[in-house]
Amino acid sequence: MKTKYIVLIGLLALLVVVLSGCASGLTASAWPAVMADANNAYIAGGPYVYAVNLQSGAQVWRFPDKPSTAAPFYATPTLTSDGQLIVGGFDKKLYSLDPQTGKSTWQFTDARDRWIGPVLATDSLIFAPNADYNLYVLNLKGELQWTFMADQSIWGRPVTDGTNVYFGTLGRKVYAVNLQTHKQAWVQTMDGAVLGSLVLGADNTLYVASYGGTLYALNTADGKTAWSKSASSTWFWSGPVLTGGNLYVGDGNGKFMAFPAAGGEKLWEQDLSGSIVGSPFISDTTIVIGTEVPGADTGNVYFLDSTGKIIRTLPLSGKDQAYGNPVGAGDLILMPLSTSDAKDPIMLAYDSTGAIKWSFIPPK
Amino acid sequence: MWETVIVNPFTNVLLMIYKLIGGNFGVAIILFTVLIRLLTHPLMASQIKGSTKMQELQNSKEWLDLQKKYKDDKEKLAQEQMKYYQSIGYNPLASCLPTFIQLPIMFGLYQSIMRAIAASPMQLLILSRAVYPFFRLADVVPLNSQFLWMNLGQPERVYLFGYGIPVMAILVAATTYIQSKVTLPVSANPNDQSAMMGNMMAIYMPLFMGFLTYSFASGLALYIIIGNLLSLVQYALLGKIYWKNLLPGKRPVPVQAGGKKK
Numbered sequence: 024m025k026t027k028y029i030v031l032i033g034l035l036a037l038l039v040v041v042l043s044g045c046a047s048g049l050t051a052s053a054w055p056a057v058m059a060d061a062n063n064a065y066i067a068g069g070p071y072v073y074a075v076n077l078q079s080g081a082q083v084w085r086f087p088d089k090p091s092t093a094a095p096f097y098a099t100p101t102l103t104s105d106g107q108l109i110v111g112g113f114d115k116k117l118y119s120l121d122p123q124t125g126k127s128t129w130q131f132t133d134a135r136d137r138w139i140g141p142v143l144a145t146d147s148l149i150f151a152p153n154a155d156y157n158l159y160v161l162n163l164k165g166e167l168q169w170t171f172m173a174d175q176s177i178w179g180r181p182v183t184d185g186t187n188v189y190f191g192t193l194g195r196k197v198y199a200v201n202l203q204t205h206k207q208a209w210v211q212t213m214d215g216a217v218l219g220s221l222v223l224g225a226d227n228t229l230y231v232a233s234y235g236g237t238l239y240a241l242n243t244a245d246g247k248t249a250w251s252k253s254a255s256s257t258w259f260w261s262g263p264v265l266t267g268g269n270l271y272v273g274d275g276n277g278k279f280m281a282f283p284a285a286g287g288e289k290l291w292e293q294d295l296s297g298s299i300v301g302s303p304f305i306s307d308t309t310i311v312i313g314t315e316v317p318g319a320d321t322g323n324v325y326f327l328d329s330t331g332k333i334i335r336t337l338p339l340s341g342k343d344q345a346y347g348n349p350v351g352a353g354d355l356i357l358m359p360l361s362t363s364d365a366k367d368p369i370m371l372a373y374d375s376t377g378a379i380k381w382s383f384i385p386p387k
Numbered sequence: 388m389w390e391t392v393i394v395n396p397f398t399n400v401l402l403m404i405y406k407l408i409g410g411n412f413g414v415a416i417i418l419f420t421v422l423i424r425l426l427t428h429p430l431m432a433s434q435i436k437g438s439t440k441m442q443e444l445q446n447s448k449e450w451l452d453l454q455k456k457y458k459d460d461k462e463k464l465a466q467e468q469m470k471y472y473q474s475i476g477y478n479p480l481a482s483c484l485p486t487f488i489q490l491p492i493m494f495g496l497y498q499s500i501m502r503a504i505a506a507s508p509m510q511l512l513i514l515s516r517a518v519y520p521f522f523r524l525a526d527v528v529p530l531n532s533q534f535l536w537m538n539l540g541q542p543e544r545v546y547l548f549g550y551g552i553p554v555m556a557i558l559v560a561a562t563t564y565i566q567s568k569v570t571l572p573v574s575a576n577p578n579d580q581s582a583m584m585g586n587m588m589a590i591y592m593p594l595f596m597g598f599l600t601y602s603f604a605s606g607l608a609l610y611i612i613i614g615n616l617l618s619l620v621q622y623a624l625l626g627k628i629y630w631k632n633l634l635p636g637k638r639p640v641p642v643q644a645g646g647k648k649k
Contacts (some may be wrong), residue, residue: 053509193528
């Protein structure tokens with residue numbers, strides 16, 4: 024009988040361990056996001072924010088010294104006009120860092136949920152979207168000025184035209200909030216959640232790509248739909264990129280598309296097969312975008328020309344995935360990578376031809 | 388394999404129920420539990436019958452004679468017991484099967500709940516890949532994980548005078564205890580090892596389940612509570628429920644050969 028008791032208690036303990044494993048595998052996790060200034064790339068990846076020298080690819084600093092295991096950084100860091108680096112974590116804290124040293128100058132701790140969307144910084148204000156349904160508006164000292172509560176979590180970066188601030192929510196809404204009154208100017212319902220950032224055109228048009236697979240052009244004055252196009256049978260994750268009068272966006276089926284921003288038929292479409300999560304980097308001659316590889320637990324980075332023709336396909340190694348947004352930094356194109364192996368890089372720096380100039384593997 | 392066979396089907400069924408009933412995740416979990424119980428009812432009935440048969444045969448003269456005859460030779464006793472099981476066409480493992488089936492369902496459901504709620508970008512991306520092509524995920528994202536006073540994706544507490552009371556964990560422990568006690572037919576044989584094991588389980592299992600649901604998402608607690616209540620209904624329908632076992636000072640109801648309550 025004694026043996027049976029031991030076996031029984033052992034089984035119960037095993038059950039606890041297995042369920043604990045289930046839970047830990049499902050805690051908040053994310054993929055890295057990068058931005059750059061003239062000297063450094065700043066990458067929010069896992070438990071740290073890193074500054075990486077653009078010339079050498081070496082780490083300049085990392086924040087914090089001792090990471091909290093429950094606090095990965097996901098939101099793309101943002102530089103303010105007065106030289107602060109603003110980044111939020113899954114620990115519900117929004118940090119201002121010194122880009123030279125990585126030291127924290129202030130923290131904003133009022134939010135009740137995770138920071139997933141990047142902040143928008145103007146000359147005097149920081150618009151910080153949070154998963155607790157609130158848009159927090161701070162001054163550059165990190166002091167709360169006002170808040171606006173939406174219907175659902177905000178995962179994308181807001182945009183502003185000086186009259187209103189605009190953002191989308193997981194609750195399928197796009198909001199315009201007046202900067203003077205701090206009240207809702209209008210709200211418009213989409214056919215799916217809005218996960219990514221919105222894009223503001225020069226002609227008072229707001230472009231939205233929805234999780235329902237529709238591309239919208241909204242009038243900023245009243246939120247009315249100027250045009251919309253059901254462009255995907257799956258989803259759009261990130262917002263579109265507007266350049267040269269065209270909108271570029273990729274979907275969950277790996278279709279990468281170009282549309283005229285003024286409305287009208289699709290200009291071209293390239294089938295890249297695997298799901299496209301990030302927004303593309305677009306220069307005059309090159310488009311860079313990451314995709315999953317269907318049926319494999321890895322990804323590709325594609326270089327396309329301005330007509331959508333594939334110039335280069337660059338397979339990633341191991342289980343690396345290119346879910347983040349590639350960004351340009353001088354002559355380099357920086358691609359943040361999601362990886363499950365600590366020996367793999369979390370960022371690759373390509374030149375304009377797709378050759379790897381350096382890769383960044385976080386030091387232990 | 389685990390994902391394909393358990394977690395993804397569970398997630399899809401949960402989401403389909405959620406969409407059908409108009410977006411209440413708590414009700415979706417309840418209906419999912421009912422569905423699982425209906426599907427596993429034949430196994431449950433077989434377990435209940437198997438347990439009763441076990442109790443009956445352990446009170447039989449042949450069984451008691453075997454215990455006496457080989458009381459000093461445990462190995463031989465085990466062999467003779469197996470022979471005896473075979474001679475009367477009883478498979479002792481058959482009654483354990485439903486219990487083992489419940490475990491992967493519980494693990495799978497927990498993962499499905501967390502997956503369906505998709506509170507972070509990576510979780511939503513995993514969910515996007517897990518749904519079947521005919522299901523339009525955009526129609527249900529984001530899931531409304533609020534049910535009564537609970538966020539089904541978070542451990543539950545009700546705050547009273549500054550103290551967080553884990554109401555669902557307490558209900559899980561209570562219903563598990565009640566379910567264990569009233570479905571436990573007790574042998575007249577004082578040396579009945581399975582009855583002793585059953586009594587021990589009736590004490591430890593509620594504590595274990597309570598601890599589990601104290602720490603994990605309250606959606607799991609909802610599944611266990613509804614599962615326990617449905618289990619009581621199933622036992623009652625088969626006439627194998629012993630409410631008197633709950634009364635203080637009462638000895639559990641013994642079962643005689645033939646399955647009759649004394």
